[in-house]
Structure formats: structure tokens, C-alpha cells
Amino acid sequence: MTELNFQFDKTWSLQPIDGETGQTFMGMKDSQKVFIKRNTTPFLAALSREGIVPKLVWTKRLGDGNVLTAQEWLEGETLTPTEMSEFPAVIQLLHDIHHSRSLKNMLYRLGGEEMTAFAFLSQYSTDLPAELRHNPYLHRVFRYLEDHLPNDGDIQVCHGDPIHSNWFLSEEDRLYLVDWDATVLADPALDLGIILGRYVPYNQWRKWLEFYGYHVTEEVLERVYWYSGMDFLRRIKHYYEQFELQKMNREILLLQKIFNF
Known part of the structure; x- marks a missing residue:
């Protein structure tokens, strides 16, 4: 899992998404696909409720202190x-x-x-x-x-x-x-x-x-x-x-x- 070191649920496959921060990933588990970001703003939940960003699916705090957020994956x-x-x-x-x-x-x-x-x-x-x-x-x-x-x-x-x-x-x-x-x-x-x-x-x-x-x-x-x-x-x-x-x-x-x- 190339330099991710997430200690994350092994049932998920994480694929880095190109970007300046190196903090974004496509997460795949069975037929489910989500957009995952590491240590994003806690403001995301409020933005999701307002429909300004794609729907927030879950948030997980990892043992190393990192926080992952998953949003619905949309084509566009x-x-x-x-x-x-x-x-x-x-x-x-x-x-x-x-x-x-x-x-x-x-x-x-x-x-x-x-x-x-x-x-x-x-x-x-x-x-x-x-x-x-x-x-x-x-x-x-x-x-x-x-x-x-x-x-x-x-x-x-x-x-x-x-x-x-x-x-x-x-x-x-x-x-x-x-x-x-x-x-x-x-x-x-x-x-x-x-x-x-x-x-x-x-x-x-x-x-x-x-x-x-x-x-x-x-x-x-x-x-x-x-x-x-x-x-x-x-x-x-x-x-x-x-x-x-x-x-x-x-x-x-x-x-x-x-x-x-």
C-alpha cells in the first residue's frame, strides 16, 4: 500500500489519487467505491448536510491518530x-x-x-x-x-x-x-x-x-x-x-x- 501506512481495514483497497497533497484516495471494498481523504476539515460533515460536497459516508479515526473520511464516489x-x-x-x-x-x-x-x-x-x-x-x-x-x-x-x-x-x-x-x-x-x-x-x-x-x-x-x-x-x-x-x-x-x-x- 505504497507509503500509506494506514493500519486500515484490510478489506479495503486504497489507490492514491493524483494531487498536490497526497492525501486523497479511491477506496474499494467489494462493489463499493468511495472517495477517501486523510485529515480533512471537520467542517466536511456540515458541508455534506448542505449538499455542497458529495455525501459523507463515514469517518474513521485510526490508531496512529490519522482521521479518514469517506464520501460517495461520483462520476463526473x-x-x-x-x-x-x-x-x-x-x-x-x-x-x-x-x-x-x-x-x-x-x-x-x-x-x-x-x-x-x-x-x-x-x-x-x-x-x-x-x-x-x-x-x-x-x-x-x-x-x-x-x-x-x-x-x-x-x-x-x-x-x-x-x-x-x-x-x-x-x-x-x-x-x-x-x-x-x-x-x-x-x-x-x-x-x-x-x-x-x-x-x-x-x-x-x-x-x-x-x-x-x-x-x-x-x-x-x-x-x-x-x-x-x-x-x-x-x-x-x-x-x-x-x-x-x-x-x-x-x-x-x-x-x-x-x-x-
Whole structure:
């Protein structure tokens, strides 16, 4: 069982699923097939009840302290970058998540982290590698974000990483938002900025945000723009620290499309 060392029920066969974390597996037992993840967020049960993620089947704590969760295995596809800007269900599901009182209450009970715009900026600048700190372009973006720190909107449940590969469309045309390990209590502009900055041309942001339900003002656009830039900087730092320079450069190119100075 290649490096799993789960001490798991031997009646199950676990097959690793490609991914950055190495924590996800396809579990098979007789004719049953489930999606298994190791040490995921305890918030998963609440998300399952709301129908935001595939149904939670069971949770098991192992003798070594690891916790496995199993969800129903669904056939389907992740959304493509193009579909992210064309799929109304993306906007609707995101709106429902951001406005769910039950999810917000549950995440607070589970000790969910609350993050402001200033906290994200401070997190990025802390222990920033010298090569990034002295990069003229990245420094200009950072100074812009520092000089235009927004007043945060209402704190709500945010996914924290709603990129296209975390949106799953089942064969029954049911849309799910998966992989909630980055979930945080923050301004919904965090999630909106990630999606709009990566997948939607800036001249379409207003229309997209109106469909989401905002009365779109310059202040709203500035907040979403700010969080978009902040997310790109955070990913650039992450990939640099992981020595994934090709991915880091891809993020810089995407950032330059909206912060073109």
C-alpha cells in the first residue's frame, strides 16, 4: 500500500489519487467505491448536510491518530477555466455558501479562523523570501495593496481556494465545491477575487457581481480587485517556497493581466 501506512481495514483497497497533497484516495471494498481523504476539515460533515460536497459516508479515526473520511464516489468532471466564467451555477452556489447562517455558526463552533484584509497582507509579508521581496514588479503590487487596504465586508464562510479544479460537476449535472482545507471566515470578496481574477475579464466583473447579488459600486470592485491581487501574491510565495517555479511564473503572468503596471 505504497507509503500509506494506514493500519486500515484490510478489506479495503486504497489507490492514491493524483494531487498536490497526497492525501486523497479511491477506496474499494467489494462493489463499493468511495472517495477517501486523510485529515480533512471537520467542517466536511456540515458541508455534506448542505449538499455542497458529495455525501459523507463515514469517518474513521485510526490508531496512529490519522482521521479518514469517506464520501460517495461520483462520476463526473471538474470545471474547465472557460466554464468558470460561463456557469451560472458557480455564482449561485458561491452566493448560497456565503449567506448560509448554519455554515457560519458551525465554522465558528469548530474554531474557524477569522481573517481580515490586513491579516492576509501581514501573512504574506511575514518571512517573505528575499528574491520575492526585491522583485520590482511584485513589490509594486504589494505597495498598491498596502496603500489601498480595503474596509472588510461582512465576515462569512469562504472556501478560500475556489479554483476551477475544485468545482466538480457530476454526471447528473449536480455542481459541488470540494476540497475545503483552506476554508476561512473572511470577506466574501476573497472567493470572488480569486474567481474573477483568474477566469473573468475585468470588463465583465460588474455583470458577474450583479448576478451574484451585489449592488456594484466602485468600493465593491476595489475590494474584489484587492483580494484578487492578494491571492496571486500568496500563491506566488507558496510556489516559490515549494520550488515550483513554473507554477510561480504562471501566477505572475496571470497577475500581470489585471495589475498591469
